[in-house]
Every structure is written in C-alpha cells, then in structure tokens.
Amino acid sequence: MDYFNIKQPWNDDIMLLPLTNSNRNNLHNRESINKGKNQEDDDFDIDDDEEIPLYNKTNNEMENFEVNGDNDFELEHAKYDDFSTIDWLRDIMSEKTGKKKQINRNSLNQYIKSIIDASQSWIIVLFIGILAGIVAAFVAISAAWLSDIKTGYCPSNWYLNRRFCCLKVEDKVNHSCSRWVNWSQVFFNNPDHGFFNWIVYVFFAALFAAASSYLVVHVAPYSAMSGVAEIKTILGGFIIKQFLGAKTLIVKCISLPLALGSGLILGKEGSMVHIACCIGNILTKYFSRYKKNEARKREIYSAACAAGISVAFGAPIGGVLFSLEEMSSYFPVKTMWRSFFCSFVAVFVLQFMNPFRGKTVLFQATYDRDWHFFEVISFLIIGVFGGIFGSLFIRLNIRAQAYRRSTFLKYVRIAEATFMAFITSVISYFVIYMRMDESELLEVLFKECEEGDHYGLCQRSKRIVILLLITMIGKAFFTILTYGVSVPGGVFIPSMTIGACFGRVLGIILQHIQQAYPSFPLFNSCHPDKMCITSGMYALLGAMATLGGVTRMTISIVVIMFELTGTLNYIVPCMISLMTAKFVGDAFGKGGIDHMIIRLRNYPYLDQKEEYFIGKKAKDIMTLKDDLITIKSTDATIGYLKRILNENEYQGYPIIDKEEYVTGYITRSDLKTGLERNLLVNDNAKCRFGDLKNVSSSSNSLGSREHSNEVRNVDFRPFFDATPISVDENVTAEFIIDLFKKLGSRCIIVVRHDKLRGIITKKDILKNIEELDSEYFDSIIGIHRRNQETNGDKSYTLRDALRILKIFKK
Template structure:
C-alpha cells in the first residue's frame, strides 16, 4: 500500500474504517472467487525485490502508461485481469475531478490515465497463457450464446422496468389514482371508463398555481435524488454513456464504468431524472446499461474474464440489444452498433448481435408496452402519403435540421467548457440539477400542450390528423387539426422549439443519467411540423397550381406527421451524425415504410451540413473533450511534413533478450511505469526481437515464483524461436519468457508519414508502434502520444471547445 501511494503521488494517511471494510470485502471476495491468474498487488508479490536501482534503461516513457495509476480507482482489486469492477468513488478521484484533471494534463498524459489494450495481440496473449486449459469449440459456443441470451433477457427486463417506473413517477407528479394507487393516469382513466376520469385525483385540483407548485416539488425531489445517487455512489452513471462505450470498444479500459454498482445507480438515477421532466431521454443510457449486463455476465466465465477482445465482441452485441430495447428497433440497433458504437465489427459479431437484439425484442414484445401487440413506439393514425413536389420542402427540412444540430453541438460544448473551467459546477452538481429542473418545469408550464413528456409530444405530433379528428375535439386533436387554431399552434411550436433546444443543450452533460435521442427528436418534430403547416397552407391556398394537382385532398396534402417525422430525423442526424441506422430506427419507430425515401434525403442532407461545418458528432466531441485514448476512424492529418520522428519518445526502456535476471525484471516492474518494453538482442545494437507488455511481465514473474529452483539470480531469456512445446525452465536453468512476448509488433521508420502511422494504429488496434531504423529501436509511439501531437499541432481541427 505504501508503494502504491507513492506511485500515485498521494500523501500517506491513516486508513479509515471505510478502507478497512473495503479491504476486508475484497479479501473475502478473493477467497470465495479465487484468483486464477495468481496476481496481486504490492511489494509482497516480489520476494526477491530490493530497493536497489535497476540496471536497465529508464526514460520519459515511464510517464506515459502508468498501469498502477490507471488502476488506482480499484487499488483493492484482487487481479489485474479480473474485470469485475467495483465502486469507483470510495477509493479514488470521482469522475468530475478526473474530467477536470484530464483537461490540465499535457503531453502524453492528456488522454487520461486509462489503460489501453492492444487489440491485435490480446487474443494471442490469452491463448498462450491458457494453452494447457483447452476449451472445446462447442463449449465456447455454449458459453457465448449463454452470455448473449442472458444479456438480451436482462436488458429487455430493464427496459420494461424503466418504461413502467418512469410513467408511474411522471403520473405521480400530477395526481394519484384513488381506486388503485399503483396505476398511472392513463391506466386509471382506462379502467374508470369514459368521461372526466373521476378516479384520478389531481393534487392541485382546479387551481393551476397549486398544480404547478406540487408538480415542481415532485420534480425537484426526483432531480435531487438522481443527482445525489450519482454524486455519492457512482459518478460513472452520469451522462449518456455512449461516448464511453465508443472508447471502451476502441480499446480503452475504464475501471468501474461497467460495474454492477454503476448499473444499479444508473437505473435508479435515470428513472428519477426522466420522471423529473428534464429535457433528456432514457434511450441512450439503456445502451450503457446493456453493456453493464453483458460485462457482468461475461465475467462469470473464464473464457471472457481474461480475454479483452472477446469482451468487446460481447459489448458490441449488447449495444444492439440496448437500442432494440430502447426503441423497439432490433434491426436499427444492430446497424447502430455497427455504424456508431463499434470500431471493430467482424462478421461473426454481426450474427451474434442479431441474436442478442432478437432476444431483447422478444422480451419487449412479451411485455406489450404499447398495449397494441406491437413494438411500434409512435404510431401514425392513417397511411399518410407524400407527393413529389414535397421533396423540395423536405430537403429544406433536412438542411435546416442539420444546421440546428450543428448549433446544438456548439452550444452544448461551449456550456461544457464554462462548466469545466468553473469549479462551482464541479462542486455543486446537485444544485445545478435542481436549477435545471426548476427552469424546465417552469418553461413547460407556459403552455399546457408542452406539459406533456417528450415521448407524449412525439406521439402526438407523429400521429398526425385523421379524418375523424377533423370533426371532433378530443385530446389535442382540436389544436393540431383545426385551421382556426393554427396561429395558437404556431406560437406554441415556435416557443417549444426554442425552449427545448436551449434546455436540452444545457441539460445534456449534467451529472445525472441523460440521453439526447428523445430531446433531439422532439425539437426536430416541432420544427418539422411548423414547416409542414406552411407547406399545407400554400397547397391549400393554390389547389390549381400544377405542383399541387397530385393532391387528392387539400386536407391531407402535406400531412403534418410526415414533416414531424423527417424533421425529427434531420435534427437527430445533425447531432449524432448517424445515417443508415437512424433511417431504419425511424422506420421501426413509426411503422411507415413509405417514408423511407424522405427520411433518407433529410438524413443525408443533415449529415452533409454538419460535415460542411467540420463538426464531429456530439459523441465524438465528448470522447475528445474527455481525452479518452480514442483514434477516430477516417481522421486525416493534413500536415504532410509530419512524420514518426516528431511524435516518438526517443528514450525507450528496452529489455535484452539474454543476460537479464529475475531480480532485474522485478526491479524494472517496481520502479517503472511504462506499459510495455521492446525486447532487443542487446542494449548496444538494440535490434528489435519482440515486445513484452507490462501486464504480461507480471504474469511471467508470478509464474516463475511458483517454479522450484527459480530465485532472484535466475537468468531470463526471450528466444526468437519460441514455440508452445518449449520448456519454461531449460536444462541450463534459464527461465524462458518467450511465451509472454507479443506475436505482432507494429513497426514504422522514423520518416514514415504520421498519417500512415495513425492509420496503422487505428486499423490494427495497436497500443504501441515501435520506431526502428535498420532494425534498431530508436523510439516508440503510443496512442496517447499520437493524440497529444494532433491536439497540440492542430493538424486536425480541434474537436472540442469549438
């Protein structure tokens, strides 16, 4: 513990009762679950170690990949390979302080202290380590589909719980059902029959002021509870979670982010924050919850527990199940996982994602959430049609929707910049949430139409007007479908667009679980409805004009629901910059295949507008803003003169292939912080032989300790011709560490263009690239070095604080 504290640069302190309890809990856990890898932390791991200075080379590379610091969130973890994450706030910096710290770090550290896996070598490391513990293909398939089935089932159950809990708590803000207190307002009125719903008691009665005060009181309680749970118990539960999922699937290890504690707090916090009426949605966070379920389930099996690559395949499938549960869109979920979330998505993952999303959709269908036997979330009342002349206004909706998305990203990032620079926001997330709740409830109370939840607003606007609505005055049909109330509707929708645009931009990024899908769709649907009303007015005023002759009826020419749907898609496309998956999700949401072409046009134009301004999606912006070690696919480095020599760390800690002892390697592990070591023939020529990851060095040393006859002075060698039949200790008494070296080592020359280095590391998932000149190691480049150089040189325009 003393050495751990020194490595972190923390002052020594007397252990508190909380620390003793955590240590005791982890000790019991280790006894019960075992420690298959035989790995633990502390100086006691190395009986041959002393305080002598190691003879191997040390350098600035020590500052780059501090594996101990990367694991400081869980310094009590029993195994470096165990992925069962525990609570994050009790033993380390909370997420707010981490975010603030990362913005101040320079150079190689600005990507954060998170460990990065070497994707291309991860599987081979696992196979080499487990070569004596063969698992048959049938067993692997059985384990894989067990994990996928459990993930789909549990994700579906969580989705159903969130829907029911949010609806009930939202209804409780208005009143309570006197006949059955557990029923929502909608179900209570259905059970009491037609009429004024006498069984549902309004808290404020006929007084609008009393209703507002009670509604606000419940909303503040919900908001306070959500922010308190996140701040006190699980800071990782805040936000959408999709930016972090993108970083994890790109190879970043975030300890605590996928823990069971984070999952529980996120479920409770998300329920409360959405029920508070904030301009946020639960759809994005469900993806995070699905990944938590997949991760915790996979870690029950050793096949996944030590294999980061397989874990990421399962997480990709979980993303598909999350979207399938959130929107009732299994096919759209698969495409979302492929297009937006995953960096590496091989063909076998596509089939597994299909399976997982199907299981989640079956659970959702069994629960019958919409009481119509389908998964269609927003049903259109009649089979609305669009006409060829409408392609022009639809294109305008797409362009303006993309521009709205661009402005939304700009405003949100500027607001996040202010919050990160102001310590008050970091210290007072609960007060910030209460202020947002007060602003949101007060702004919505101006017009009764806007007091609905965002999902209800979307249902109303997407449904449109039927022929029956034109002659009745039920619900909101009188406001939407009668020409006499058009001025009032225009006023409400214009106010709603501005208000929800501003409040959603201020709310996303607050310290509560929050998604942006539904708020973006709501803004876009109201904006699209306004455009549709204008087109309908023109078409109705000039029915003989040749462009409008195809309209069979002025009533349904330029139907408002069409423009609400394409408007919602355009704004969401501008904010998230997803395309194919969004088109499919919108089709599954509305069950209107005839709107495919308008949707494709608006999404295409919206994405082109945001690309024209050079603005990345909100998720990519948050990835870069939080300095996650993430290499964006397709990024272009415009400086053609930049080469590997400008980025590489010139002083490299190398290990000679022969002539090293157990004692020296133990000292190297204790006193350095680098994440890996190139293996060279000797320290003079530095001819590259291989690469040894820090975590593999620890496994090798632990294995050596268990062999009789191995002591501190036992020689270690890293042979070039190692194979799995080689003995761990040869007849001369040398320990063979060849099995722990990586089989693939990415290499570039000093004059290699930086754009090629970027493409190599991004496409292969390499954690490091060794720079060689004539086979001699002259430097090393890490992901964090590359990100640091790009940000500092601005070869790529900065993707945050625009």
C-alpha cells in the same frame, strides 16, 4: 462533474501507454527464436486458424529452466490495467491457440467442450436480450409513473400512471379523466387550485432530480449521462474498469427513471445502450471463453448496443445497424448475427411486457398517404434545419460542459441538477407541450388529425404554431444546459422532439397555404377533397433530421424510422432530409456529439471510419529511444527489473540485445506478473528473454524453491512479446495509422536496420491527429480552456479529461 484531487491515469512525462502484442506476420526475429523447434513442426504454416509459435524449445535448453514449476511452456499475460488499451492481436490469437489445442485432442470430451464453447456466445446474447427487455419495460413504466405523479395519482390503483388509469375512459377532446385526481383535489377538494398544483409539480421535479443526482455522485459516478461516448471508446479497445459493473447497472436502472420523471430534458435511449452493455459485461464473467478475453468481450458489447437501441425504439434491425455504424470498431459477420438475435429477443420480451399497450414503442406511427414532388423543397428545408441545429447544439453543449468543468459548478453537482430540474419545471408547467413527457409528445406530434385532435394540434390557429415554436426553443435551450449534469440521460429523444416541433410547424404552415390556395399550380397534384400534406410525417422527418444533425448517423436512423412507421412510401423523403442534415452539419464541422465528448475527455479513440492525413513520418511522431527505458535481453537481472518498476511509471519496455537489435517488448503489467511469480528469487538472478542457446546446464541451474537465494536464471519468455510490430523510421504516419486501425496494436516499434530508434503509441498518433482540427475544437471549447492554460491551471487539459471517470472515487 468533479475533477479535483484525482490522480491522473497518465501524465505529461509518460509517453507510453501499455503497449502492444505483436504483428504476428512480422517475423524478422522468428528464425533465431524457432531455431530449436521439433521436427513435427517443420511444415508449420501460419494462418488465421493456427497457433503461431512464439518459440520452440529443445530438451537441452529447457532442462535448465523452471517456468512456474512446470516444463511445459505456456504464455502468461497479466490482466489489463485500468485506463489501458487492449491488445487485439494477443487476445484473438490466444483464443485461436485454445481452439487448436482442442482440435489436436481428438476425444469425446474435447468435442463436447468445443460445442459448449461455441454455444456460450449465443447463451450470453440470449440473456442480454431477455434482461434488456425487462429493464426497458421497468424504466418505461417507472419513468411514466414518476412523471405523472407530479400532477396527481390514481386513487383506485395508485401504482398506475395516468395513461393506464384512464384507459378507455379519458375524454379525447378535453383530455380529462375522472379516475385521475390532482393534488389540489386531494388536499383541498378543489381541482382548480392551480397554484398548489404548480408547487407540488415543481417540488416533485426537484426531489426526483436530487435523488437521481445523489445516487450518481455518491454511489455510482459512471452512471452519469448516456455513456455512449465511453462505450464507443471501450469498443475501440480501451479499458475502463467498473464502468460496466454491477453497481453502475443497478444505480443507472434506479436513477434513470428518476431523472426522466423529474422533467429534465433528457432521453433514455443512450442510457439503455449503457445498461445493456453492463448486463453483457456481467454475464461474460460467468463464461470461460469471454471471462479473460477482452477482444471477444467487445463482440458481446456490440450485440448489447444493438439490443439497447432496439428496446429504446422498437427497431431490432435499426439497432443492429446502429451498433455497426456508430459504435463498433470490430464487427465481424458472426457478431452481426448475434446482434440481430439479441435485438430480436429484447424487442420480443419488451412487447411481451407490454408497457405501451401492445406496441413496441410509445411513439409508433403509420402513414398511408403518399408524398408529392413539390414537397421536396420542404424536405430540404427540414434537412438544413437539422444540420444547422445539430452543429449549433454540439458547439454550445460542449462549451457548456467545458464551462461546467472549469468553474465552481464542479463542486455542486447535486445542487446543479436540482436547480436545472427546478427551473425546467417552473417554466414547462405553463406550456402544455413542454410539460408533456418527451416520448408522449413525440407520439402526439407524429399522429395525423384523422385520428382525433391531439392537444389542439389540428386547430388551424397561430396559437398552436406559437406554442410549438416556444416548445422547440425551450427544449433546445434546456437540453443544451442539461446534457452533462450528474444524472443519467441522453440526447436522442430531446433532439428528436425539437426537430419534430419544427417539422410539425412547417407541415401546418404548408398545409394552411395549400388549403388557402388550392388552385396554385404547385398544388396541382393534390386532390381537392382530400388532405394533401401529412403534417405528422413532417414531424417525423424533422425528428430524423435533428437526430442526424446531432449524432451524424444516417443509415441506422432511416431504418429505425422505417420500422417505426411501417411504410416504404416515405423512404425517399427520409433520405433527402437526413442526407441534407448530414452534409450541412459536416460543413460546419465533422463529428457528432459523442465524438466531440470523446475529444473533450481525450479518450484514446481512433475512429475507424475517418481518413487522416498527418503528412509526417514515423521518426517525426515517435518517442525517441533516449526517452525510453529499455531492457537488455542478456544483462537484465531481477533487481534491475524491480528498480525500473519502482522508479518510473512507463507502461511498457522494449527489449534489445547488446547491439540494440529489437528482440521483444514487455508491458508493465506483464513484467510485474513475471516478478510476482519469482518473489523468492535472488535479485542477482539473470532474466532471459528469447534464445537460450548460451545458457549452460552447469552454471545456470535454477535449483529448487528451497534454495531460492542461489543465483539462477529466470525465464521471462511466457510474459513478453517476442515479435512486436516494427516499422522503419521513414514510413509515413498514414501507414502507421492503418496499422493501429487494422491490427489493433497497442504500440509500434520504430527501427532502422532492425535497431531500436523509438516507439509510437496510439496516444502519439492521437496527439498529431488533434493538431489537424485543433483550431475548430478550440473554437468550440472557447475561452474557458485558454483562460485556464493562461492562468497556469494544468488540471483542465484534454489530456487530463479521463479524470471524469474517477471523480467520485473518494
């Protein structure tokens, strides 16, 4: 991808991200704010279901202030900026405030409105499921047709792929089909002209890859790769505008089948998660409850993630667990129910569309033989392989991505994708298992020999073992190089295919040993006249182990594979292999491929599942007060606020009084909104934040809009946070991390005896966390990062990696 001439979302001198709404339980300054509250609120209790009063007003105080032309006070907040962090507390409390207002208005209209509001989430997830199922069927059918068109076409029905063209007429032994015509037969009436068929195969592969990459580079750059790392970051509370937009959705739906059809070693599963989230984001724009509430949008995104995996694997329960285990930072029980409903609808629609002849996924398999205790050693071997391969894959792929970003390859993205497809197709054409579509190969590897000889896999020969090993090594090599080029696609299916090849080889070898030495004591539990080793199940275990090694997922993979096989007999082997892969992988370094991509691009993502120990105090990691720009609550003028917006790029400003006690916090976007509401006000007008008891009615009258040049006071209370989260400077960093995790804060104010000492943002926390494993991560990135830093090239640092998301904007 391209990283040049792009303005950074932030730079070294800017220490503040757009920061927080407040800890509503931190009420150290609420007494003065609420001094004038009405008698009807005297017994107000703060709980999760009630509106928290940021302040109350008396008639004497408010008669001198004009808030947007209305004396009724309502909080106003600007939209979040691109590449900013959301305030979970603010958004959640905003919704609760709206609910309470509806409850207090006991009318039939409000009751009907509350029912409509409650039904919005179910309507959204219903349509997400329907559309995700339709898109999944389209992607599966079009990718299969594009993949098969490289070898020939169906004269009777050109729009059919080979599977459907040869339905019920294909020779199961020789895999020949009279209805399917290859290109040498079309042009030369000679079906055995292998060289010409190879040329056409390579040409179409390069053409499809070039078309896919062109759409990504020039139309929708956010559609590149799988998008899972970015979605995890978005679900963690980060704003990446247009990443889930309509243009990204359309381009990804078109370019994904092209990339898969080109033969690039990529999968569609991660991309289906991105597509489903795009659908969810577009739908939320038409529902009032979710349109302006970013926290609630993320509940919809969680359900969309579940639907995306469900249609990819045909596993609705596994999809829900995937969203819970791998993706979501905030996953309440109601989101789980919506996710399950969304997954069910998506899988139902996919099966109704019938792209896999009645099955919910192409490589669905069943096994009826039980496993034997002596096979536990084999299960452990598969798990060890999965963990080692996962760690090696992550290390090499991240290094390849780092190299790609620091060399000339970032300028030739379309050529790179085309070249990768060319090389892959040139080599893959001569190995039947490499030439096959990824999902079709998994289907073949998972099947048992009782169902027929699938492309020679049931032959007891060294040739098959060698071909499978060549396929495993070749696909591993090309996946490492391909994942990261400017086309859509993920690594779920490729990593499963690699593991399935290894598992099938191990199963064939063990099966051969058992049949050669049936009287060996280890095989006493095997029946002499029946097949003892289920080699297809070994392929399934291998697929699970490598997927777990690459992603470091556990529970969701077990459930997905259970839904694929439909049997409980192999749950224990699945758990043995998967947990072994997890332990072995973590021994080489924690974090799956998406986690390392997040680190590489320096997204502000705080993993909820990880426990961090920094060993510092708040005063050691905070940005000092002297490095901040503060706003005096009693002396600020409109002109001063305009100047601080124009002269710096800080994303938030603490508000203090004359004695430097903290009275609030205002983000840059909210401050800008407040000034835009008062464009006609004189620059010398005082801005009030908080208590208005010192404002006299005679000297501070606002006047009318027609007399806007008169000096007057402007009320900024609707725009700032009167109760930001604050901690003492001596609290531990671990406590602060828990606050960021559990409260979803954008910043935390550091005080000493209630006086401002500094501020801590999520960025400050992440910088210190990175130091804990910087040696391991630097070893992954390798010499490319160090060389650039040595040469003085500051464009390639972890902090600047968000440029990836903006590279095609020019």
